[in-house]
Amino acid sequence: xxxxxxxxxxxxxxxxxxxxxxxxxxxxxxxxxxxxxxxxxxxxxxxxxxxxxxxxxxxxxxxxxxxxxxxxxxxxxxxxxxxxxxxxxxxxxxxxxxxxxxxxxxxxxxxxxxxxxxxxxxxxxxxxxxxxxxxxxxxxxxxxxxxxxxxxxxxxxxxxxxxxxxxxxxxxxxxxxxxxxxxxxxxxxxxxxxxxxxxxxxxxxxxxxxxxxxxxxxxxxxxxxxxxxxxxxxxxxxxxxxxxxxxxxxxxxxxxxxxxxxxxxxxxxxxxxxxxxxxxxxxxxxxxxxxxxxxxxxxxxxxxxxxxxxxxxxxxxxxxxxxxxxxxxxxxxxxxxxxxxxxxxxxxxxxxxxxxxxxxxxxxxxxxxxxxxxxxxxxxxxxxxxxxxxxxxxxxxxxxxxxxxxxxxxxxxxxxxxxxxxxxxxxxxxxxxxxxxxxxxxxxxxxxxxxxxxxxxxxxxxxxxxxxxxxxxxxxxxxxxxxxxxxxxxxxxxxxxxxxxxxxxxxxxxxxx
Amino acid sequence: xxxxxxxxxxxxxxxxxxxxxxxxxxxxxxxxxxxxxxxxxxxxxxxxxxxxxxxxxxxxxxxxxxxxxxxxxxxxxxxxxxxxxxxxxxxxxxxxxxxxxxxxxxxxxxxxxxxxxxxxxxxxxxxxxxxxxxxxxxxxxxxxxxxxxxxxxxxxxxxxxxxxxxxxxxxxxxxxxxxxxxxxxxxxxxxxxxxxxxxxxxxxxxxxxxxxxxxxxxxxxxxxxxxxxxxxxxxxxxxxxxxxxxxxxxxxxxxxxxxxxxxxxxxxxxxxxxxxxxxxxxxxxxxxxxxxxxxxxxxxxxxxxxxxxxxxxxxxxxxxxxxxxxxxxxxxxxxxxxxxxxxxxxxxxxxxxxxxxxxxxxxxxxxxxxxxxxxxxxxxxxxxxxxxxxxxxxxxxxxxxxxxxxxxxxxxxxxxxxxxxxxxxxxxxxxxxxxxxxxxxxxxxxxxxxxxxxxxxxxxxxxxxxxxxxxxxxxx
Numbered sequence: 001x002x003x004x005x006x007x008x009x010x011x012x013x014x015x016x017x018x019x020x021x022x023x024x025x026x027x028x029x030x031x032x033x034x035x036x037x038x039x040x041x042x043x044x045x046x047x048x049x050x051x052x053x054x055x056x057x058x059x060x061x062x063x064x065x066x067x068x069x070x071x072x073x074x075x076x077x078x079x080x081x082x083x084x085x086x087x088x089x090x091x092x093x094x095x096x097x098x099x100x101x102x103x104x105x106x107x108x109x110x111x112x113x114x115x116x117x118x119x120x121x122x123x124x125x126x127x128x129x130x131x132x133x134x135x136x137x138x139x140x141x142x143x144x145x146x147x148x149x150x151x152x153x154x155x156x157x158x159x160x161x162x163x164x165x166x167x168x169x170x171x172x173x174x175x176x177x178x179x180x181x182x183x184x185x186x187x188x189x190x191x192x193x194x195x196x197x198x199x200x201x202x203x204x205x206x207x208x209x210x211x212x213x214x215x216x217x218x219x220x221x222x223x224x225x226x227x228x229x230x231x232x233x234x235x236x237x238x239x240x241x242x243x244x245x246x247x248x249x250x251x252x253x254x255x256x257x258x259x260x261x262x263x264x265x266x267x268x269x270x271x272x273x274x275x276x277x278x279x280x281x282x283x284x285x286x287x288x289x290x291x292x293x294x295x296x297x298x299x300x301x302x303x304x305x306x307x308x309x310x311x312x313x314x315x316x317x318x319x320x321x322x323x324x325x326x327x328x329x330x331x332x333x334x335x336x337x338x339x340x341x342x343x344x345x346x347x348x349x350x351x352x353x354x355x356x357x358x359x360x361x362x363x364x365x366x367x368x369x370x371x372x373x374x375x376x377x378x379x380x381x382x383x384x385x386x387x388x389x390x391x392x393x394x395x396x397x398x399x400x401x402x403x404x405x406x407x408x409x410x411x412x413x414x415x416x417x418x419x420x421x422x423x424x425x426x427x428x429x430x431x432x433x434x435x436x437x438x439x440x441x442x443x444x445x446x447x448x449x450x451x452x453x454x455x456x457x458x459x460x461x462x463x464x465x466x467x468x469x470x471x472x473x474x475x476x477x478x479x480x481x482x483x484x485x486x487x488x489x490x491x492x493x494x495x496x497x498x499x500x501x502x503x504x505x506x507x508x509x510x511x512x513x
Numbered sequence: 514x515x516x517x518x519x520x521x522x523x524x525x526x527x528x529x530x531x532x533x534x535x536x537x538x539x540x541x542x543x544x545x546x547x548x549x550x551x552x553x554x555x556x557x558x559x560x561x562x563x564x565x566x567x568x569x570x571x572x573x574x575x576x577x578x579x580x581x582x583x584x585x586x587x588x589x590x591x592x593x594x595x596x597x598x599x600x601x602x603x604x605x606x607x608x609x610x611x612x613x614x615x616x617x618x619x620x621x622x623x624x625x626x627x628x629x630x631x632x633x634x635x636x637x638x639x640x641x642x643x644x645x646x647x648x649x650x651x652x653x654x655x656x657x658x659x660x661x662x663x664x665x666x667x668x669x670x671x672x673x674x675x676x677x678x679x680x681x682x683x684x685x686x687x688x689x690x691x692x693x694x695x696x697x698x699x700x701x702x703x704x705x706x707x708x709x710x711x712x713x714x715x716x717x718x719x720x721x722x723x724x725x726x727x728x729x730x731x732x733x734x735x736x737x738x739x740x741x742x743x744x745x746x747x748x749x750x751x752x753x754x755x756x757x758x759x760x761x762x763x764x765x766x767x768x769x770x771x772x773x774x775x776x777x778x779x780x781x782x783x784x785x786x787x788x789x790x791x792x793x794x795x796x797x798x799x800x801x802x803x804x805x806x807x808x809x810x811x812x813x814x815x816x817x818x819x820x821x822x823x824x825x826x827x828x829x830x831x832x833x834x835x836x837x838x839x840x841x842x843x844x845x846x847x848x849x850x851x852x853x854x855x856x857x858x859x860x861x862x863x864x865x866x867x868x869x870x871x872x873x874x875x876x877x878x879x880x881x882x883x884x885x886x887x888x889x890x891x892x893x894x895x896x897x898x899x900x901x902x903x904x905x906x907x908x909x910x911x912x913x914x915x916x917x918x919x920x921x922x923x924x925x926x927x928x929x930x931x932x933x934x935x936x937x938x939x940x941x942x943x944x945x946x947x948x949x950x951x952x953x954x955x956x957x958x959x960x961x962x963x964x965x966x967x968x969x970x971x972x973x974x975x976x977x978x979x980x981x982x983x984x985x986x987x988x989x
Contacts, residue, residue, distance in 0.1 A: 033878075078976045080983065081908070118874070147895040154889055157934070161942045169942050173934060180894075180930050184923035187904075191911045191919075 004071040004088055004204070009056055012072050014087040014138045017097065020050055021104070022131035025124045036119045043123040044108050050130065051101040057094055063481045066090060066489035068140060068204065078143070082199050087138040091486030092268050092338060095479065096137045096261060099345050102464060103257045104130040107250035109461045110353050114249060114360045115163060122163060125155035126250060133258050137265065142190050142201040149226075149262070150183055156259065159251040160243055165365075171239075171246035178239040182229035189222030193274070207273045207493075216278035223271050230263030233323060234293040237316050244312035245365070249356025252308065256315055257349035261341045264322045268338070268490065272326075276494040279327075286327035287410070287417045293320030294424035301431040307365045310435060311351050314391065317424055318344045324421055325406035329494060333409020334487045335480055340402030342479065343390070343472065347399060350387045350465035354380070357458050362447045367435065372444030377453045381440045383462050388436050390469045392429045398472035524571040524580035527562050527588065528628055534558035535621035542614025552603045552956075555617040559592050559599075576696055577635040586837050586985035587631035587764040590844050591624050594757045597848045600960035602749040604952055605855050609747055611657050620753065623649035627761035636685045636695040636773075639765055643681065643729070646761060647674045650754055654746040666745025673738040677728030684721030687714055688773075697773040710777040719774055719781050723788070726769075729762030730818045731811075733791040743811035748858065748865070751807055752851035755814040760840045767825055767833055771989065778828050785826050786918065792819030793925040800932045806854055807865050809932060810847070813891060816929060817843055820922055824906045827913035830989060834982040835905040841978060842890075842902035842971055849964030850887040852957055853880055859952045870936055872945025880951060881940040883965055888933040890968045893926055898971035905979065 007013060024046040031039055062069055071088035089097060107126055115122045132155070135148030153176055161172030194201055197209050211219070229236045240260070244252050272279050297317030304310035322344065325337025357380065358373070359365060374381035390397035393404075403425060411418025454462075472479055522529065538558065542551050566588060572579050598620060606612050626646025633639035651674065655667025689695055691714050692703040709715050724735060731739040743751045774781055796816025803809035821843075824836035857864030874881035890899035903926065907919045971978055 077974075078979065080976060080979045121874075147900075150895045150900070154894060157937075158941060161938060169938055172942070173931065173938065176934060177927065177930060181924065181927040184927050185920070188907070188911070188916065188919055188923055191908050192916060194908075195912055 004068040005062065005065065007070040007072050007088075009060065009070070013053065013056060013070055014089065014097075014134070015072060017050055017054055017101065018087070018131050018135045018138065020053070020131075021046055021127040021134075025127035025131070028120065028124050028127070031120065033120050039120050039123050040108070040112060043127055044105070046127060047101070047104040047108050047130065051105055054098055054101040057089065058098055061091075061094055061482060063091070064485060066485040069094075071140070077141075081143070081201070083143040083201050084141055085144060086140040086202065087135075087144075088140050089138055091483040092490070093137040093265065095338070095342050095482055096258070096265060097134050099261075099342060100130060100133045100137070100258050103253060103345070103349055106349070106353060106461050106464070107253050109457060110253070110356050111248065111250045112457060114356065118162060121158065122250075125158050126254075129155045129159070129254055133254075133262075136262055140203050142194070142203055142206070144201075145203070146183075146187060146190060150180075152259070153179055153183075156251070156255070159254070160247045163248040164246040164251065166246075167242070168246040171242035174239045175243040178229050178236065182226040182236070185222045186226035189219045192222075193219060203270075211275065213277050216275035217281075220271055220275045220278035220282060223266065223275075227263040227266035227271065228289075230266065231260055231319050231323060232263065232316065234289045234296065234316075234320070237293065237297075240316060241309050241312040244315065244352075245306060245308045249352060249359070252312075252352040252356070253349045256311075256352055257345035260315065260319060261345060264319065264326060264337065264341055267323070267326055268334075273490055273493050279494060280329065283327050283329060283413070287324060287414055290320045290324035290327065291417055291420045293317065294324065294421050295427070298424050298427035298431065302427070302434070304431075305367055307355050307359075307367055307370075307435075307439070308352070309365075310367070310431065311348060311355065314428070314431070315344070315348055317428060318348070318391075320424070321403055321406050321421065324410050324417060328406070328409035328413035328417070329491065330409050330412050331487060331491060332405045333413060334491065335483055336402050336405025336409055338483050338487070339398075339472070339476065339479060340406055343398040343402045346465050346468050346472075347387055347390045350462060350469075351384075351391065353461055353465070354384050354387060357454060357461075358451075361451050364447060367438050369447050370439040370445050371442040371448060372440070373448050373451070374440040375444060376448055376451045379459070380454045383454075383459075383466060384440065385436065386466055386469060388432050390473070392432050393425055396470070396473045398469050398476070400473060401476045520575075521571060521573045524569050524573045524632075525578050526569050527566045527580075528625060528632075530565045531558070531562045531621065531625045531628065534561065535618050535625060538621065539615065539618040542618065545614065548607070548612045548614055549603055551614040551617050552599050555599055555621055556596055558621065559595050563589075563592050572634065574638075576698060577638045578629075578632050579634040580632050581988050582985035583768070583833075583837075583989050584628075584631040584764070586982065587760055587840075588628050590760045590841055591627045591631070591757055593841075593844055594753060594760070594848070595620055595624050597844070597852075597960050597964065598749055598753040600956045601752065601848070601852045601855050603956040604954040605749050605858065605957075606656075606747065608858055608860060608952055609657055610659075611747070616653070616656060619649045619653050623653065623753075624757065627757055627764075630761045631764040633765065633768070634697055636688065636697070636769075639769070640678070640681060640685065642761075643765070644678060646758060647678070647729075650750075650758060653750045654742055654754070656747050656750065660745075662745035663747065664745075666742040669738050670742040670746075673728060673735075677725045677735070680721050680728070681725035684718040684725065687718035687721070691715060691718070697769060700773040701775055704774070705776045710780065715774075715777060716780055719770075719777065720784055722769060723766075723781065723784050726762050726766045727788060730759050730766065730821075731815050732788050732818050732822065733795040733815065736792070736795070736815045739815055740808045740811040743814070744805055744807045744865075748807065748851060748855045751810070752848045752855075755810070755847055755851070756840075756844045759814065759818060760844070763821060763825070763836055763840060767836060770825065771828070771833065782826050782828065785822055789819050789822035789826060789918070790921055792816065792822065793922055794819075797925045797929045797932075800929070803932070804867055805865055806867050806870070806936070809867065810850060810854075813929070813932070814847065816925065817847075817891075820903060820906055820926070823910040823915070823918060823922060826915060826918070827909045829909060829913050830986045831983075832906075832909040832913060833986040833989060834979070835902075835909045837982040837985055838905050838975075838978055839902040841982070842898040842968075845964045845967040845971070846887050846890040846897075846899055849961060849968060850884065850891065852960050852964065853884045853887065856880060856951045856953060856957060857949060859950045862950065864949065867936065867939060868946075869949060870939040871943040873940040873949065876945050876948055877951055883961055884940060885937050886965055886968055888936050890972070892930045892933045894930075896969070896972045898968045898975070901972055901975040901979075905975075
């Protein structure tokens with residue numbers, strides 16, 4: 001029996017977080033299509049309740065241990081294959097659960113007036129997304145994890161394809177196929193792992209075993225196929241600009257804030273602890289791919305004429321920082337990487353929300369159509385400035401803490417990686433400030449004249465993000481505290497090489513005898 | 514002169530009951546004006562036959578007829594197939610103006626053939642069942658007499674089916690020449706005793722038999738009849754054909770290759786592996802370019818045969834269980850998809866073009882949602898049954914050491930997402946061009962309710978069905 005800390009809240013908090021949104025979505029199937037208001041309010045209430053229920057994860061989390069917490073008793077689900085329903089969180093996953101619950105509220109809020117067709121299906125998709133996302137972060141059983149991981153594709157495909165922009169069908173199919181091909185290769189890897197480890201899908205149990213290097217090597221790449229597409233890392237990133245650009249605001253926000261984090265989460269949760277030797281051996285490759293993503297993504301941003309597409313490419317660059325931090329394989333890099341994931345979720349989520357807000361008014365995403373927004377929408381401009389500065393990584397915003405830690409870690413791992421990554425920040429400042437200048441200053445565009453400033457619903461949507469940006473920026477300790485123990489435990493496992501070397505040593509001993 | 518001993522009729526009782534009832538319905542049809550009653554009677558008869566199946570295990574006719582868990586599981590799939598087909602047919606054949614009672618008795622007779630195939634312990638009995646199944650299905654494929662396409666389907670199916678039968682007989686005769694018996698267990702014993710596993714004649718006859726079965730399950734390169742037959746046949750019969758004969762084909766494939774040729778497993782896997790790869794490849798890739806939904810589903814059904822072959826290639830009892838499980842799941846999701854296609858058919862509107870699905874989510878959200886579930890299930894996305902079916906097959910293949918084959922399979926399976934999703938895309942992401950009238954009836958509603966419930970329930974709680982399949986192959 002592996003060591004875990006059982007849930008002591010008196011109610012199964014994680015299961016409720018997973019299934020409350022899903023059950024509400026099923027319930028909403030039976031609400032008449034014409035009652036659009038009921039549907040909207042219902043989804044808002046559900047997402048709010050889910051968020052409130054998730055707060056104990058923040059307050060009651062034991063930061064002094066790397067063990068899984070809030071673990072619920074294992075429920076046998078498919079006994080023939082030894083699959084069980086088994087959930088829990090640790091320092092790596094807990095913040096993502098909170099991020100998911102928060103983002104969902106904002107997605108519901110921002111879609112309030114902009115979704116006019118098939119509203120019922122839209123909110124059902126959003127809620128199912130929420131349940132599946134939380135499920136991915138909580139699963140301690142590989143089969144369960146895979147189920148949520150794949151099931152998420154269905155609502156996301158619909159979100160992009162049904163409510164997206166003009167080129168939505170192409171983007172939706174591309175998103176689906178890229179992710180699916182990656183995922184099925186991981187599935188093969190999962191099954192191979194299952195048989196090698198003696199018929200178990202239990203993630204905690206799998207992590208206690210060691211695997212021969214050759215197997216680790218192949219499985220690392222099988223898992224890489226799934227995670228790299230999600231992140232997305234350099235050669236397989238092309239679905240992301242299309243999907244982000246064409247998706248409706250809520251879809252872009254979920255994609256940017258949570259979905260693409262799952263790739264990096266996958267590396268942390270599975271690739272590193274399961275295949276430590278292979279991960280270590282592959283570090284140079286991963287660092288090179290990360291640096292390429294950082295610089296290439298940033299340079300491409302300079303050439304964009306579409307607001308959303310620019311932010312989408314900036315995600316490629318920022319996620320490059322995240323993978324760089326993770327594969328630096330030291331405390332600073334990894335903690336910075338995780339924090340940067342949260343930061344990127346907040347900032348890019350906020351940027352997409354902001355773009356959505358102005359798109360609802362102007363119905364154009366072309367940067368050249370804007371200009372002088374600062375004079376017509378001053379409050380909005382001020383908020384956007386905060387997000388811009390945070391995206392650049394200005395001190396006192398959250399972006400600074402994350403990127404600083406990552407570059408520190410990258411420099412310690414390989415000097416060239418740290419140096420090259422830093423250039424990404426410079427280019428980043430360039431494209432973000434230039435964007436801000438073209439949209440908010442300069443001559444007032446024809447479409448911008450006479451726009452109303454943001455209303456209270458929209459301010460409420462953006463406010464939590466601003467609070468978080470400064471909170472993490474000024475006092476990151478509470479957030480870093482969550483992950484500290486888990487990260488050092490993970491690094492211990494990766495760096496001491498754990499099982500495989502021991503097994504090799506045993507083999508040699510055996511031969512000597 | 515040995516005394517005549519009456520064989521034990523217990524194991525064969527369901528088949529006897531089925532024969533009587535099918536003939537009774539054929540006769541009753543003469544006196545019944547309302548054809549819905551005939552449909553109802555045939556569902557009742559399936560119920561009676563299913564009841565007589567209980568406790569009919571045993572071997573009779575000197576091992577020529579075997580009723581075991583394996584055959585029972587397949588027979589359940591066949592009964593399910595008949596029941597769902599009849600439910601989706603009731604209104605449809607009236608719309609097609611071929612509302613004749615023979616339709617139902619032919620379905621029952623064809624199913625009788627499948628039942629005999631699943632229970633065959635002897636190549637001759639197997640042939641008997643196969644012909645009964647095939648001949649009835651040929652007639653059904655051409656049931657819309659005034660429609661040239663339907664006629665074409667029947668002729669094509671018949672001609673190529675006749676070829677397949679010839680192959681089977683040729684293979685059987687060579688086996689008989691080699692071993693002097695047609696009994697599956699005796700063949701196996703002979704091959705083992707004489708060490709014939711690598712004998713070229715055995716190899717040749719295995720190839721011939723594999724070819725014959727590949728025709729039945731529509732595996733590449735013996736699939737040419739399928740798209741034309743599927744497109745031309747009445748849609749309800751297409752649904753019937755895509756599940757029943759395919760399942761029966763797998764039943765005999767499993768029994769003949771696992772039992773009779775069990776000791777030559779290495780040799781026949783070498784034959785089946787290329788067939789499986791080709792089947793998945795051609796099925797999935799050609800399906801990408803189809804514009805007719807029935808043809809698309811035909812290629813999809815070819816591709817699915819490829820996945821199932823992996824379970825046979827695994828050659829383990831788990832592999833066989835995964836085949837059983839897959840065929841059951843496939844029956845639900847495929848007939849479900851055809852049921853939606855059938856609803857689109859109305860007086861003067863064919864409704865079998867993929868573009869006819871445009872904007873269906875707007876005009877008929879319920880039908881579109883059902884189709885969405887079936888399409889995702891056929892793709893194999895959790896939490897639908899299709900995923901669990903594929904997962905089990907892939908798992909057993911990997912356990913048997915065919916990881917590379919599974920990698921090929923999952924990549925083709927990901928490719929298949931493109932054409933299944935295209936239907937979803939047409940329904941949800943396009944505006945309706947013309948208003949499509951749905952032809953609904955309580956019967957088809959019931960069929961859809963059963964299939965969609967099964968697809969979701971098996972997708973979430975597959976354990977009962979996996980267990981059943983495992984029990985079924987336990988005594989294999």
